[in-house]
Amino acid sequence: MRSLAMKLAPGQDLRHVLEALALSHNVSGYVLGVVGNLSRAAFQCPGQSEPNVLEGDLEIITLQGHFSPDGAHLHLSLSDAACQVWGGHLEPGTLVLKGADLLLGLLDQPLPQAPSTLDPNQPTEVEPKPVAPLATPRVEVAVLPGCPWCTRAIRILRSLDIAHALITVDSDETYNALHQRSAMTTFPQVFIDGAVIGGYDALAQLHADGSLDQLR
Incomplete structure (x- = not known):
């Protein structure tokens, strides 16, 4: 795994930036850390049919999850001006206010799957299989x-x-x-x-x- 630091500018969409990175560079990875604030947050709560949307001066507390060319699964928590904490599944439309610094961990290759049972007479190392290049989405x-x-x-x-x-x-x-x-x-x-x-x-x-x- 290699690390990548990203600085987001005001108005950028937090989720779209990560999805665009994964697509344009054909990479997968995880969010390791984040510091910044938002002018708008869109997040999906469990059991709800539509995302919640907050606007104002919102401080990011955590952002966790993974991203790949197939999409992103990210969880956001944030604080509003009254120090009330909100959180849920990160949705498009979450916009940076003054700035946000992200630390990402990029995977050099997909992790190989280990066999369900191990033969004690066989080596325990699993050889990674070649990964076919992803086709351009239709x-x-x-x-x-x-x-x-x-x-x-x-x-x-x-x-x-x-x-x-x-x-x-x-x-x-x-x-x-x-x-x-x-x-x-x-x-x-x-x-x-x-x-x-x-x-x-x-x-x-x-x-x-x-x-x-x-x-x-």
Whole structure:
């Protein structure tokens, strides 16, 4: 495992940054430490159908979990101005206020699986198997930080275990490039095999009629 220090700027989406890192560099890893604050926190509590959203001057207490090109599973705890502690599953739309410093542990390779039973006459070392390169996801989703329809679109894809690439619209340059590509001004924007299919409603319709199953 090797370590990587990251400094996040105001307005960056905490979850999207880690997912983008994993996708762009094809790496997996864990969050080892974090210091910083948030202007907005979105987190899913157990048994709730929709994420909770807090806004204000929010201090990050902990961020734990793992990330990979297939997605991220991260738990966030934070304190509000009254020192009340909140926490849950980290969702998109969690935005950095003044800054955040992350310490990440990146895995050099996937951990090999040990056999369920060990033969005392055989060596105990397990030879790692070669890892095939990941194919480029057929689905791309362009999202705006804090957009609830974007969050729902991503939730559909994750519930079906469909690999997808996230494009976070965090600059005018990114927005203009997407507008030229899709001719859309609303988000999310969903692309399949490079072609735009529409937004959340179009994705939900494909989910309803079972057309998304072939993308697993």
